[in-house]
Amino acid sequence: MTASPFLTVSNLFVRYGSATALDHLDLDVRRNELFVLLGASGSGKTTLLRCLGGFVRPDGGRIILNGADMTGLPPHRRPVNTMFQSYALFPHMSVAANISFGLRQRGATRAETQQRVAEMLSLVRLEGFGARRPGELSGGQQQRVALARSIAPNPALLLLDEPLSALDQALRMDTRAELVRLRRELGISFVLVTHDQDEALEMADRIGVMQNGRMVQIGTPAELYEAPANRFVASFLGAANILSCVVAADGVSVALPGLGVSVRAEQPGAPGPGLLALRSERLRIGGAAQPNQVEGVVTGCVYAGDALAVTVRLADGLVLRVKRSLADGLDSARLEPGSPVRVGWQPDACILLPE
Amino acid sequence: MRWVIGLPALWLLVLLAAPLAIVAVIALAVPADGIPPYDLGFNLDNLSLVATDPLYRDALLRSLRVAGVSTLICLLMGFPMALAISRAAPRWQNALLLAVMLPFWTGFLMRINAWIGILADDGLIARMLGTRLLYTDAAMYIGIVYTYLPFMVLPVYARLSRLDPTLTEAAADLGAPPWRVFLRIILPLSLPGIAAGVALVFVPAIGEYVIPALLGGPQAQLIGKVLWDEFFANRDWPTASAVAVWLLLVLVVIPGSIVRAIRWLRPDRA
Numbered sequence: 001m002t003a004s005p006f007l008t009v010s011n012l013f014v015r016y017g018s019a020t021a022l023d024h025l026d027l028d029v030r031r032n033e034l035f036v037l038l039g040a041s042g043s044g045k046t047t048l049l050r051c052l053g054g055f056v057r058p059d060g061g062r063i064i065l066n067g068a069d070m071t072g073l074p075p076h077r078r079p080v081n082t083m084f085q086s087y088a089l090f091p092h093m094s095v096a097a098n099i100s101f102g103l104r105q106r107g108a109t110r111a112e113t114q115q116r117v118a119e120m121l122s123l124v125r126l127e128g129f130g131a132r133r134p135g136e137l138s139g140g141q142q143q144r145v146a147l148a149r150s151i152a153p154n155p156a157l158l159l160l161d162e163p164l165s166a167l168d169q170a171l172r173m174d175t176r177a178e179l180v181r182l183r184r185e186l187g188i189s190f191v192l193v194t195h196d197q198d199e200a201l202e203m204a205d206r207i208g209v210m211q212n213g214r215m216v217q218i219g220t221p222a223e224l225y226e227a228p229a230n231r232f233v234a235s236f237l238g239a240a241n242i243l244s245c246v247v248a249a250d251g252v253s254v255a256l257p258g259l260g261v262s263v264r265a266e267q268p269g270a271p272g273p274g275l276l277a278l279r280s281e282r283l284r285i286g287g288a289a290q291p292n293q294v295e296g297v298v299t300g301c302v303y304a305g306d307a308l309a310v311t312v313r314l315a316d317g318l319v320l321r322v323k324r325s326l327a328d329g330l331d332s333a334r335l336e337p338g339s340p341v342r343v344g345w346q347p348d349a350c351i352l353l354p355e
Numbered sequence: 356m357r358w359v360i361g362l363p364a365l366w367l368l369v370l371l372a373a374p375l376a377i378v379a380v381i382a383l384a385v386p387a388d389g390i391p392p393y394d395l396g397f398n399l400d401n402l403s404l405v406a407t408d409p410l411y412r413d414a415l416l417r418s419l420r421v422a423g424v425s426t427l428i429c430l431l432m433g434f435p436m437a438l439a440i441s442r443a444a445p446r447w448q449n450a451l452l453l454a455v456m457l458p459f460w461t462g463f464l465m466r467i468n469a470w471i472g473i474l475a476d477d478g479l480i481a482r483m484l485g486t487r488l489l490y491t492d493a494a495m496y497i498g499i500v501y502t503y504l505p506f507m508v509l510p511v512y513a514r515l516s517r518l519d520p521t522l523t524e525a526a527a528d529l530g531a532p533p534w535r536v537f538l539r540i541i542l543p544l545s546l547p548g549i550a551a552g553v554a555l556v557f558v559p560a561i562g563e564y565v566i567p568a569l570l571g572g573p574q575a576q577l578i579g580k581v582l583w584d585e586f587f588a589n590r591d592w593p594t595a596s597a598v599a600v601w602l603l604l605v606l607v608v609i610p611g612s613i614v615r616a617i618r619w620l621r622p623d624r625a
Contacts, residue, residue: 055524075527076536088525092543101539105530153529 006031006189007052007157012061014047014213021047022058023213029157034183034190036200039210040236045193048210049159052191053082066156076105081155085162087146089134095145096121096130102153120148123182140171147179151186160192164199176203197237201225209233227267231275231353240277240351241320247271247352254350256294258316263292269352281323282349285310285335290344296320298335308333312343375603382596393593401597411581411598415605418578422561425499426507429556430549432500433507437548438541440508441515452512455505463502467569470498474570495571499560506559507552514548515541550614558606578602 005028014022022044029035037045050056052063054075063071070078081102090098099120100113108116121127124144134142143163150158163179164172180203183190194200200207201221208218209232217229228234231242246255251268254276255261263276284290296312299319303309308324320343324333335341382401384393405411440451458466474480474488474497481488488494518541526536564579571577578598585595 053524053528055528075524076530076532080528082525082528084521084525086519086521088519088521090522090525090540101526101531102529105535149529 008064013059033205036204036207037193038200043210044213045210049193079156081150082159083150099149120152124148157189234277243276245276264347265350266348275353277351280321283322285341293344301335378596382600384593401593405597414576414578414581418561425560426557428500429507437508437511490572498566498570503556506555510551511548514545
């Protein structure tokens with residue numbers, strides 16, 4: 001049941017003048033799923049969300065929700081609610097009136113409305129705030145009111161447009177966990193737009209990475225991170241080191257022409273010229289036991305709290321970023337710039353990408 | 356430095372408080388033959404005469420009605436105009452605002468005289484409608500609405516243009532059809548602009564005497580015309596001042612209570 005597509009977007013096409021915002025995009029979102037649309041600004045993720053909300057009329061394609069075509073429906077006739085990036089709370093109404101707005105539109109009785117508003121206020125932990133005005137609340141409280149307002153009418157699908165971007169760092173961490181908890185409790189499908197890869201990796205059941213109006217890759221956070229489909233996904237999620245390489249016919253022998261070294265991969269790639277992506281946290285400095293090794297010179301060593309961010313220049317001038325563990329303490333991990341080192345990694349750390 | 360701070364107060368005193376005080380003093384004086392045509396004193400006869408004599412009372416009531424109807428028409432015409440301008444593409448907005456203000460570039464009397472030509476019995480509109488227009492109430496209302504419409508459009512537009520469009524999207528998203536988005540979101544949030552527009556139209560319209568004199572009929576007098584006649588034709592300064600005092604009271608009390616009513620009616624305490 002959970003695997004059946006609940007929302008199906010097929011061949012969606014949107015142009016703004018001569019610019020193509022969505023380029024024949026396909027997407028399935030499952031029932032009860034937190035789906036994250038991840039992309040840089042201008043990738044089309046917000047346009048896609050606005051198509052789902054009904055604020056942008058697509059130039060082509062279809063949007064099917066729970067078996068019903070809602071491509072041409074105006075926003076007020078869709079069983080979909082949006083939590084806006086700016087929250088868009090009604091400044092002239094109390095918190096309770098904001099939350100009850102959607103319920104009243106659906107013809108709920110006064111008693112039902114009151115009960116639901118109380119429920120929502122306790123869900124977002126704002127009991128006793130019903131009579132306040134949005135202007136009297138902090139940013140975090142406004143964010144929770146906006147969430148409560150969009151959940152109150154019990155939508156089939158909740159759209160969240162950069163819901164955490166206006167919060168400070170600490171609050172954002174709490175709220176991520178809070179959103180995941182709420183989604184589990186409510187059993188609503190969430191489609192969340194963000195440009196923050198940490199947010200996407202931590203919260204999503206599945207992520208769709210967008211670029212230039214296309215869906216580049218869809219998968220679970222681990223799938224996308226461990227097996228990115230191309231260079232863009234590899235560098236957008238977790239900033240990988242990217243090296244040019246030539247894959248031999250066996251698919252796992254990988255020559256690094258600039259270094260005159262050959263390394264082994266575990267997952268075979270397409271033979272021929274390609275790219276080798278290496279995650280900085282999979283690289284180790286020293287450790288003669290590593291099957292794959294290259295030599296280089298330390299050019300920088302920056303303390304980043306949970307690790308050292310080390311940069312190593314290789315023989316061909318390319319710079320590798322290495323995340324050096326502090327498991328044995330800071331003093332033993334520190335490296336002097338200029339010192340020659342070996343950088344090693346396991347075969348399963350090799351990510352082979354098409355050029 | 357103290358006198359710099361005192362300057363605005365002095366300004367207000369000389370230009371606002373002093374003239375009002377002079378009018379009030381003359382309203383309490385006794386009419387007399389001479390220059391100036393009154394003897395100072397304390398006498399409430401002028402004020403009570405204006406309040407009780409049907410001539411003044413009816414003129415005041417009629418002025419209130421004319422100003423009220425004109426303001427309502429300005430609101431009904433001006434609000435959609437302001438909304439349309441605020442929703443127009445940004446590059447059109449300035450051009451449309453300019454079109455609203457364009458009439459101010461020509462003299463007021465010239466524009467009213469142009470209306471005399473347009474509304475005349477042998478003019479295009481009167482012939483098409485097959486009825487008289489000039490020197491009727493209809494012509495007077497046309498003139499007043501035409502003159503004061505920009506004063507309604509501009510403050511309402513100023514308010515609407517600052518309305519966050521995601522608020523209307525949020526309301527639609529929550530299931531409100533367009534008319535309810537208008538009633539629950541756009542209208543309440545534009546009330547301060549409407550209040551400003553109503554005040555800017557109603558206050559000058561109630562004392563208006565040029566437009567009724569040039570376009571309206573001779574049958575019924577408005578308070579502005581009565582005041583003019585008392586002052587310049589009858590040279591009865593105390594009565595004219597008493598009319599002015601009553602007019603001022605009405606102008607301060609009525610808009611004040613409208614603003615209060617709007618604040619009280621705002622549906623924000625749900």
